Every structure is written in structure tokens, then in C-alpha cells.
Amino acid sequence: MGLPIPNLDDKTFDELVKEARSVIARYAPDWTDHNVHDPGITFIELFAWLAEMQIYQLNQVTDTHYQRFLKLVGLYPFDAQPAAVDITFENVTSEKRIEASTQVITEVGPERLVFETEEDFNLIRVSLEKVITTYASHTIDNTEANQKGDIYFAPFGEKALEGAKLKLGFNEHLPEKEIQITFILFEEDLPPVGGKGDEQLEVVHSVDLVWEYLDGGIWKTLTVKKDNTLALSRSGRIIFDGPPSMEKKDDRYWIRCCLKGGNYEIIPQINRIRLNIISAVQIETIENENLETGLEIPGHNVLLKKIPVIMGSQAIQVLGESGEWEDWEEADDFESSGPDDPHYRFDPEKGEILFGNGLNGRIPLESQKIRAALYKTTLGRKGNIPKGQKFWINKEEFEGIFGKNFKEATGGKDAESIEDAKVRAKKDFRTHYRAITSNDYEQLALSTPGLRVARAKAIPNYNPEYPCIAIPGTVTVVVVPYAREETVTPVPGKGFLQTVKSHLDEHRLVTTDLHVAGPKYVEISTKCKVHIKKRSSPTDVEQRVRDALERFLDPLKGGPDEKGWPFGRSVFPSEIYQMIDKVEGVDYVTDLSLGTQGQFKREIVKIPPVALVFSGKHQVEIV
Numbered sequence: 001m002g003l004p005i006p007n008l009d010d011k012t013f014d015e016l017v018k019e020a021r022s023v024i025a026r027y028a029p030d031w032t033d034h035n036v037h038d039p040g041i042t043f044i045e046l047f048a049w050l051a052e053m054q055i056y057q058l059n060q061v062t063d064t065h066y067q068r069f070l071k072l073v074g075l076y077p078f079d080a081q082p083a084a085v086d087i088t089f090e091n092v093t094s095e096k097r098i099e100a101s102t103q104v105i106t107e108v109g110p111e112r113l114v115f116e117t118e119e120d121f122n123l124i125r126v127s128l129e130k131v132i133t134t135y136a137s138h139t140i141d142n143t144e145a146n147q148k149g150d151i152y153f154a155p156f157g158e159k160a161l162e163g164a165k166l167k168l169g170f171n172e173h174l175p176e177k178e179i180q181i182t183f184i185l186f187e188e189d190l191p192p193v194g195g196k197g198d199e200q201l202e203v204v205h206s207v208d209l210v211w212e213y214l215d216g217g218i219w220k221t222l223t224v225k226k227d228n229t230l231a232l233s234r235s236g237r238i239i240f241d242g243p244p245s246m247e248k249k250d251d252r253y254w255i256r257c258c259l260k261g262g263n264y265e266i267i268p269q270i271n272r273i274r275l276n277i278i279s280a281v282q283i284e285t286i287e288n289e290n291l292e293t294g295l296e297i298p299g300h301n302v303l304l305k306k307i308p309v310i311m312g313s314q315a316i317q318v319l320g321e322s323g324e325w326e327d328w329e330e331a332d333d334f335e336s337s338g339p340d341d342p343h344y345r346f347d348p349e350k351g352e353i354l355f356g357n358g359l360n361g362r363i364p365l366e367s368q369k370i371r372a373a374l375y376k377t378t379l380g381r382k383g384n385i386p387k388g389q390k391f392w393i394n395k396e397e398f399e400g401i402f403g404k405n406f407k408e409a410t411g412g413k414d415a416e417s418i419e420d421a422k423v424r425a426k427k428d429f430r431t432h433y434r435a436i437t438s439n440d441y442e443q444l445a446l447s448t449p450g451l452r453v454a455r456a457k458a459i460p461n462y463n464p465e466y467p468c469i470a471i472p473g474t475v476t477v478v479v480v481p482y483a484r485e486e487t488v489t490p491v492p493g494k495g496f497l498q499t500v501k502s503h504l505d506e507h508r509l510v511t512t513d514l515h516v517a518g519p520k521y522v523e524i525s526t527k528c529k530v531h532i533k534k535r536s537s538p539t540d541v542e543q544r545v546r547d548a549l550e551r552f553l554d555p556l557k558g559g560p561d562e563k564g565w566p567f568g569r570s571v572f573p574s575e576i577y578q579m580i581d582k583v584e585g586v587d588y589v590t591d592l593s594l595g596t597q598g599q600f601k602r603e604i605v606k607i608p609p610v611a612l613v614f615s616g617k618h619q620v621e622i623v
Contacts (some may be wrong), residue, residue: 011055016048049420063418070421071332075428077421079311079348081382083282086182087113087391087403089123092364093278095175096123096398102393104280104403108385115280115383122177123276123401130169130252131273135161142270149406152186152269155232156259158486160207160267164259168273169252174213174242178225182277184407185235186269191482193234196431201503203450204296205231206493207262213243214254222255230450232257232268237277264280265481266452278403282383282412283310289372291353294318298357302370306377307351308415313376316344316353319369327373334360349415357483383412395592435507441477445516448503451496452482454556457567459609467608476515477504478567478610480556489555489614492518497607523606524553524571525595526614528580531623536585538622544583545620552579555612568609573602 011019021044025030034041044048066466086103105471106113131142133416135157145151168181209231211222222240229236284306291302304314317325334356343361345354353370355363364370376474391403416424432440441458457478461470479500483490492500501516508514526549532541552558559565560575573592580589593600595616607613 009539010426013048013052016051017045019378020044064333066418066422070425073425075421075425077418078309078413078416080188080378080380081411081413082310082378082380083409085280085282085385085405085409086407087115087278087280087405088274089276089278089401089403092123092125092401094125094402095177097121098123098278098393098398101285103284104278104391105394106385106389106391108389110152111382113282113379113383113385114284114394116283117284118279118281120178121180121278122175124175124177124179126170126172126174126275128168128273128275129171130167132167132169133157135159135164136168140345146270146273149272152271155257155268155270158267160259160260160264162259165256167254167256169250169254171252173246173253174255176242176244179240179242180275180277182274183229183232183235183238184271184274185229185232186271187235189484190266191452193449194451194453195449196433196444196447199449201449201499203230204495204498205233205262207231207233207264208257208260210260211238211240212258212467214247214249214256215243215245216247217380219256232270233266242400262495263490263491264488265496266483267487273405281378282409283376283378285374285376286372287374289375291370291372294366294368294370296363296366298363299354300363301352301354304351304353304372304375304377307349308377308380309346309348309351309359310376310378311346311348313374314346315373315375316346317371317373318342318364319371323525325371325373331361337361362477380414381412383409385409419456428459433507433513434509435504436509438475441475441504441508444504444507445477445479448500449497452575453479453500454482454490455480457610459567463513464515464608464610471513472512473511474515475508476517476610478517478519480519480612483556489521517610519555519567520608520611521555522596522605522611522613523616524605524613525600525618526576526592527595527600527619528576528592529590529621529623530580531587531590532585533587541583541585542620542622544585545580546618548579548583549576549618550615552576553613553615555614558613565612568607568611570607571605571613573604605611 021034024034031040067077088517098117099118100119102117104115104117106115129143130510131146133140133142133153133155135197138157145153154160155166179467184229211224212219213222220243224238224240224244225555226237226239229238286306289305291304294300316328318328320326326342328342330346333345334343337343337356337360339359340362343356346352355361355364361396385405385408387405387408389405391405393401432443435441435444438460442456445456448454459476459478461472461474462469462476463469464476477500479492479497481490481492481496497516497518501514504514504516530541530545532538556564559569571594573594576594577589577592580586593602594605595601596605
């Protein structure tokens with residue numbers, strides 16, 4: 001017995017006609033003849049008949065049809081995604097090597113969860129005992145902050161000036177093996193980084209860092225093999241080979257990181273620095289799982305024992321007549337499969353393997369055994385375990401070594417339903433992928449993968465090298481990086497601009513001459529006399545006026561609409577008068593003048609197209 005077909009809309013022809021007649025009086029009050037002979041009623045019945053046919057056709061659309069429709073537009077429902085977690089192994093007493101795909105296991109309640117390591121890793125017995133920051137003749141000991149883990153510190157100081165250094169002291173000589181140091185940054189006060197679907201982009205950092213180790217009284221260069229922290233601008237790992245020799249000084253063995261040049265858009269704040277942190281994903285690999293033998297019937301299906309399965313990870317084999325296992329290939333459907341093609345269809349949620357009918361796709365013979373040579377399964381959202389779970393390595397040689405996750409696992413998702421995929425498809429149709437209009441360029445710049453772009457402005461026919469000439473086909477995009485509140489005038493570095501340009505280059509029209517630049521800042525100061533109301537405190541009113549001026553002239557949060565000062569917008573004395581006049585305790589304002597570069601004038605201050613304003617020093621005289 002087949003499944004009942006859902007009824008998407010149960011309205012009949014008569015009901016549609018009745019509903020249309022009921023709204024005639026509302027939308028066409030002059031239409032008074034509602035009898036069958038009226039031509040308008042004839043049209044209503046015609047459209048009701050067409051609507052009824054359309055409803056009938058929609059009722060025949062199943063999830064299989066929607067999967068085909070999504071495939072036509074290049075979209076597929078997401079499969080189950082595994083969770084990822086960082087596991088810290090402390091108190092390691094001997095050096096151990098953990099190979100990639102090694103199982104690490106934890107128990108959450110009654111359930112046993114299996115994770116697998118993502119890469120080869122060396123557990124070392126060395127401990128990090130000192131964390132020192134030096135900059136501009138200042139020395140700060142951040143060891144205690146690093147050990148507590150709930151306090152963050154600036155590795156290069158609050159301003160990250162050129163020449164600042166971060167020194168790490170260890171209790172033992174680092175082994176001559178691959179070493180991984182994990183840096184966990186404090187980013188809770190920052191917005192998420194940009195992204196556009198599954199688009200990947202190589203982010204270029206804007207600072208130049210050099211790693212060194214102390215040997216023979218000389219700081220020697222330490223070659224970094226991999227840096228996925230982007231020069232300590234995000235959480236990640238620094239990977240390098242341990243130096244052949246190190247000098248002991250102040251009872252420690254030292255390496256350091258030197259800030260040689262460039263600037264950070266966001267000054268890094270480190271939460272903790274740790275050794276022996278392994279990345280693992282909630283995946284369990286199953287090998288050589290025996291299934292059934294062939295039945296030599298059309299449409300034969302077999303089931304895997306563990307679900308859901310990560311799509312594309314399965315390898316299905318059938319024992320051939322020669323006694324050797326033959327690899328069969330997965331196919332989306334059997335429409336293009338011939339009688340001898342070893343194809344099968346696969347449902348990762350059910351773990352179902354479906355074979356052909358003999359005409360479209362080969363049928364396993366009755367004597368042929370079927371097995372899953374390999375497949376990977378995940379629990380999806382259940383893998384997002386809380387922090388503080390105890391892990392152990394599923395190998396005898398690691399008995400007695402335990403780890404713990406200091407942060408919850410993230411990224412685990414269940415398979416996407418057809419309904420969710422349809423919603424995502426609608427959203428995708430409204431997403432800008434091609435840069436044509438100025439708004440397209442701005443939206444694409446704001447969504448640059450891996451970066452936090454606070455504001456973007458596209459200026460057509462403008463070349464920053466020739467600002468006085470309108471050049472057709474040229475677009476300049478001005479970008480402002482996100483910054484913490486203490487930064488008044490955020491400036492993008494060279495790497496930041498290069499990353500945004502690379503992103504826009506992939507979406508622009510071929511003939512567009514594209515430029516990406518940072519904003520110029522114009523300092524605006526005011527000089528005025530503020531007459532206050534009776535019984536108002538002069539000190540309080542003056543402070544409120546200064547605060548209002550700083551808010552209004554803020555490049556990121558100021559302006560008339562409080563969404564950031566518009567690029568290239570002039571500053572008018574009239575609006576400053578109006579803004580100050582609204583401050584509590586102010587009666588009226590006189591003798592207002594605006595100043596740039598120390599020169600005050602009672603006239604409009606014009607701003608270049610790529611410029612923003614920021615608040616300078618204000619001279620407020622209380623009367």
C-alpha cells in the first residue's frame with residue numbers, strides 16, 4: 001500500500017468561486033450584478049477552474065521532486081555535519097605520537113561518543129611556565145592570567161606597537177619534533193567573521209611576525225611550518241619543529257614572537273596559551289562491515305548498521321566470481337546506468353544501499369556477498385557536547401592518559417530537511433553573487449570571508465590616484481575594519497585590503513577597474529558659547545555637550561542617523577547648532593565655528609569622497 005499523498009490545499013472549484021464573490025463588494029463596490037450571466041462572474045469561474053488545476057498539480061509534487069528541483073539550481077540538502085572539539089591533555093609524563101584518525105572517546109550520560117583526531121600530533125611533557133610581554137621599555141608578566149584562563153591579556157600591549165615581543169618560557173628543552181602551540185583568543189565581544197555560503201578565501205594578515213629561540217646568547221629564527229592563527233589575529237595553532245639546541249636563562253628555555261611591522265585591525269587579546277591540545281571531530285570510522293548476500297532480485301536494498309552516514313565516505317564492495325572484492329560506484333539515479341554497470345543509490349540518513357533492476361544498474365547475484373569496506377558515521381547535533389568532558393585514547397599504549405575539553409564542541413548539525421533546504425534556496429536567490437551595482441559591491445565587501453568589515457562604501461567612476469577625474473568603468477570600494485570601542489579611527493592594513501580585493505575580484509564584471517582603499521579621517525573640532533537654562537549645572541551641561549559632539553562625529557556610530565558618518569558628507573554648522581540645542585540644560589548656542597587642523601571657520605567643512613570625520617578637541621564656553 002502506497003503512502004497517502006498530502007493535500008496541499010483542499011479548496012474546491014465552488015469554494016474558490018464563492019470566496020472570490022465575497023470580496024467583490026470590498027474591492028469593486030460599483031459591481032452589483034453577481035449573477036452567472038455577468039461576464040465578470042464568467043472570468044471568476046475561469047480563474048477558479050485554472051486555480052483548481054494548479055492545486056491538483058501541486059498536490060503531486062513530493063520530496064523527491066523537490067530534490068530534483070533543488071539539484072537543477074545547484075543546491076542540495078545538507079547532510080549531517082560532525083561536531084569539532086579541542087581536547088587538552090595535561091600532565092603528560094612521556095612523549096607520545098598520536099596518528100590522525102585515532103579514536104578518542106568520552107561518555108555523556110549513558111551515551112558513548114567517539115571522536116577522531118584530525119591530524120598527526122606529538123604529545124610532549126614540556127610545560128609552559130612563563131608568559132612575558134615587552135613593549136616600549138615596559139615588561140608585563142602575564143603568566144598568572146594565562147594559567148587562570150578566564151582572564152585575557154594583550155600579547156603585544158594595548159596598542160601592539162612595532163617592536164613589541166611575546167616571550168614564552170618552558171621548564172625543559174623543546175624536543176626536536178613537530179611542536180604545536182595553541183593560542184585561544186578572547187573574541188566574545190566581536191561580531192562573527194564574514195562569510196558567504198561555503199565560499200573559501202585565503203586571508204592575508206596585515207602584520208609581520210618573527211618567531212625566535214634563545215641559543216648561545218643569540219635569538220635565532222624559528223621556522224614556522226604552519227600558522228593558522230593568521231599572525232595571532234584569531235584562535236588557532238602555531239606549528240614548528242623543535243630547535244636542535246636551546247639556552248637556559250632565568251631557569252627557563254625561551255622562544256619569543258616579535259612584531260616587526262604592520263598593524264592589527266583588532267588588537268589581539270589572548271585568553272590562554274596551551275600545549276598538547278588536539279583537534280578532534282565526532283566521527284566514527286567503520287571498516288569491513290559485512291552486510292547481506294545478493295538476492296538476485298530487482299531493487300534489492302541493504303542497510304548499514306550505524307547511521308547517519310557522512311555522504312561520500314562510504315565504499316561498497318561486492319564479492320566477484322573471481323573471489324576478489326569489486327568496488328561499486330554511487331549514482332544519483334539509475335537513468336544512465338546500463339545492465340552491467342556496478343551502480344547503487346545511497347541514502348545517508350537511513351544508511352540504505354539500493355541496487356538496480358538489471359536493466360538500469362547491475363543486480364548482485366544470489367551467491368555474492370556485500371560489504372561496506374569503509375564508511376564514516378556521525379551523531380550530528382548530539383556531538384555538541386558541553387565543556388569539561390573527560391576523554392581517553394582508544395589505544396593500549398595510551399592507557400592512563402586522559403584529556404578534557406575546556407570549551408564545548410561546536411559545528412554538529414543534523415541533516416537538513418527538504419523544507420529547510422527550500423527556505424535556504426529562497427534566501428540564496430536573494431543573495432548578491434555578482435557585483436554590478438554599488439550596493440552589490442558594498443554587500444559583498446561586508447561579507448568577505450574571514451574578515452570583520454564594519455563599513456563599506458562603493459564610489460563609481462572614482463580612482464583614488466586621480467580623484468578629480470571621473471573615469472568610467474572604475475569602482476573604488478572604501479572599507480572600514482571592525483574595531484573595539486577604544487579605537488576611534490580604525491585603519492585597514494595591506495593584508496586586509498588585499499583580502500577584500502581578492503574577494504571582490506571573483507565577483508566583479510571583467511571590464512571593471514577595481515580599487516580597494518581604507519578611509520581617510522578628518523578631525524573636526526568645535527568652538528562655541530553655550531547658554532544654559534536656570535538651575536542647570538554648568539559642569540554637567542558642558543560634559544553632556546562634549547559627549548553629544550563625540551557621538552555625533554563618530555565615524556562608526558555617529559551621523560544624522562546614528563549608523564556611522566556618511567562617506568564624503570560635509571559637516572554643517574546648522575546641524576551642530578541643532579544637535580547641541582537638544583542637549584538637556586542648554587538654552588541656546590552662539591558663536592559656533594568648526595575647525596580642522598587648528599583653523600576655525602564659521603562655514604561648512606567639506607569632506608573628500610573617501611573620508612570620514614572623527615571628534616577632535618572641543619572648546620565649549622558655558623554662559
